[in-house]
Amino acid sequence: MHAPAPTAAPKISARHVSVHYGRKQAIDDVSIDVDMENVTAFIGPSGCGKSTFLRTLNRMNDTIPTARVAGDIRLDGEDIYAADMDVVQLRARVGMVFQKPNPFPKSIYENVAYGPRIHGLAANKAELDHIVERSLTRAGLWGEVKDRLSDSGTALSGGQQQRLCIARAIAVDPEVILMDEPCSALDPIATAKIEELVHELRGKYAIVIVTHNMQQAARVSQRTAFFHLGTLVEYGVTSQIFTNPRQERTKDYITGRYG
């Protein structure tokens, strides 16, 4: 197993994680640490298990009846699969952004305000306004939408919708943000804005990004994990993975020789 020591105390620490969908094993004995200082990218061919593994980190796989997760995953040392873990609370702490932007069919304001409201993070309208503004600002969207907060979220462009989804994730003050191919439906300019945003959010949140775009992994992350056939093949400093990978399989994949 190739897991370099992280630079700080791990935010998320996964040990010997295996995932089955029914009889099919999707993840086999993966151990990895994720810290606050570094953006971590998961790369690998389709079906390698990177998205499945990402989803174990906030128990999104719970929604799939056949999925079984074994192993130990800790958030700040706390077992997230413990019987007394509040899954709704967990998903507020470990937010997620998906491949296709999926804003609620509500106003821009409501998209961001919804989470803080149900989690009781704002005592009054003024506080809620403040959270909405701060979240949209952090997501790099405030300037573009501040004069039309009551417009529908779905009326925004794809890139803006994705930043709205990031603002929505940020609004509940998470500790970790999981991004599952957040740019695959976006054009290059919208992609660049998301990547810039990832840079700005780095350090404020632990960020894990799954991407098919290796240049993107190289650009936005400081740590890269390469998954193949459900196993973690190599995990290391991004610059090393992309200039001098230790594993033959990693090299074949990133240089375009896989398959």
Added chain:
Amino acid sequence: MNEHTVKVFDNELGQLRGLVAQMGGLAEQAIEQAVAALVRGDLTAAARVVEGDRRIDVLEEEVEGLAVQLIALRAPMADDLREVLTGMKFANTLERVADHAKNIAKRVSEIDTSVRIEPMSVLPAMASVAGEMLHDVLDAFAARDVEAARRVCERDRAVDDLYNSIFRALVTFMMENPKSISQAAHLLFIAKNLERIGDQATNLAEMVHYAATGERMVERERAS
């Protein structure tokens, strides 16, 4: 080495290697011919070496153009990236090696072969060691052979020793034959050119090591 899914990428990398190998072959030939022209006092052959250097300059530009294109269009990673960068650096260094050969050729007209300057007899030996180093490092590049690259580095000492002995011999010669100082000075520059070719072959060997392993050749290996 597995092939790339995108076949044209393999073709372009092969093309880059081919251009570098071609430059290397021409540079090697230029050294040989320049020193042969020097020994025989053959001005026509020397002029051909000077003329031939243009071809090497053109090839260097082609390598750079292709490397830039590969980086822009293929976004090479890992060993591919190192290969492209090394190809470009190789071309730059080979161009300078060829310049040294050209400089030697240019001095042929300044040397009067009727005057016997004893230390001159060492130059062909020195040229052959430097030329072999260049030849072997080109083979090492083609084969990504780290061990062969290391052996090239080990031979640089021999070129340096030859240079030092020529230097001392020429200084002695100048003191004894003040009338031939300018000729001896030209020979000293020629020896220096050959010594630099040995250094550059060593640099090329270090590049081969990096391309093959992703690691710099450590000082200990270079010195041993």
